[in-house]
Amino acid sequence: xxxxxxxxxxxxxxxxxxxxxxxxxSASIKWFSLIGFxxxxxxxxxxxxxxxxxxxxxxxxLAIFLVLxxxxxxxxxxxxxxADWADGFLGxxxxxxTLAIMKDPHVGTFGIVALFILLMMKWVFFKRLIVEDLEFLxxxxxxxxxxxxxxxxxLYNYGGDQDGLGKSFIANAKRSNLYFxxxxxxxxxxxxxxxxxxxxxxxxxxxxxxxxxxxARKLGGVTGDLLGAACEIxxxxxxxxxxxxxxxxxxxxPGTVVNFGVSVYF
Numbered sequence: 001x002x003x004x005x006x007x008x009x010x011x012x013x014x015x016x017x018x019x020x021x022x023x024x025x026s027a028s029i030k031w032f033s034l035i036g037f038x039x040x041x042x043x044x045x046x047x048x049x050x051x052x053x054x055x056x057x058x059x060x061x062l063a064i065f066l067v068l069x070x071x072x073x074x075x076x077x078x079x080x081x082x083a084d085w086a087d088g089f090l091g092x093x094x095x096x097x098t099l100a101i102m103k104d105p106h107v108g109t110f111g112i113v114a115l116f117i118l119l120m121m122k123w124v125f126f127k128r129l130i131v132e133d134l135e136f137l138x139x140x141x142x143x144x145x146x147x148x149x150x151x152x153x154x155l156y157n158y159g160g161d162q163d164g165l166g167k168s169f170i171a172n173a174k175r176s177n178l179y180f181x182x183x184x185x186x187x188x189x190x191x192x193x194x195x196x197x198x199x200x201x202x203x204x205x206x207x208x209x210x211x212x213x214x215x216a217r218k219l220g221g222v223t224g225d226l227l228g229a230a231c232e233i234x235x236x237x238x239x240x241x242x243x244x245x246x247x248x249x250x251x252x253x254p255g256t257v258v259n260f261g262v263s264v265y266f
Contacts, residue, residue, distance in 0.1 A: 082115065148207075157221035200238070
């Protein structure tokens, strides 16, 4: 159990932790949701620590810090997957050609454009959350996006044509590990955001299944790159969705509760 948690941290973050990795990498997916929460909590902490200096750190600058922070904390691993996905999927119809492009270490035009658009979208959403004093919403998308990786690992076969890091997480992934991850997600989102968190989680399940269907239709399954792409796409999409839903839910239903200093809107 501890070994699988160590593997999850080492895989999804840059954080150094002592201990030995698990022999079954797929067992670590049970912790992906919790790792997402840890990353989101770090992002929230950065805002709380730097926002008092808003006299010379504008929302735009602070948003840049957040984009840099999450990129560093994840080593840009999922961004690499996003770029490979964009190069391989956009404009290609043949599986063999798509896989060959995704394995190419060079980034093509589609990959560069996808990275630019996604990073700009993150910057805009971070800025809006900060300006609207809704920065606590940063945590949820990180939980959801890491849960998406766990879900796709279990629900779909490995779609690559050779061994890779992704295969060690996908090939032997068990449903029990996914149920564990989903339970963590439900507990975290309901604690942080109440009923709205549960409703958003339901939306996330549909969103990730749509992504999974697209991936499987193209390659017959998922790969490590596609898990990374799903993570980045889900994270960015739900930064926007959380902002829209919570902002307008607050206007309609202004009641709040407070958990550990985090305002939670119903």
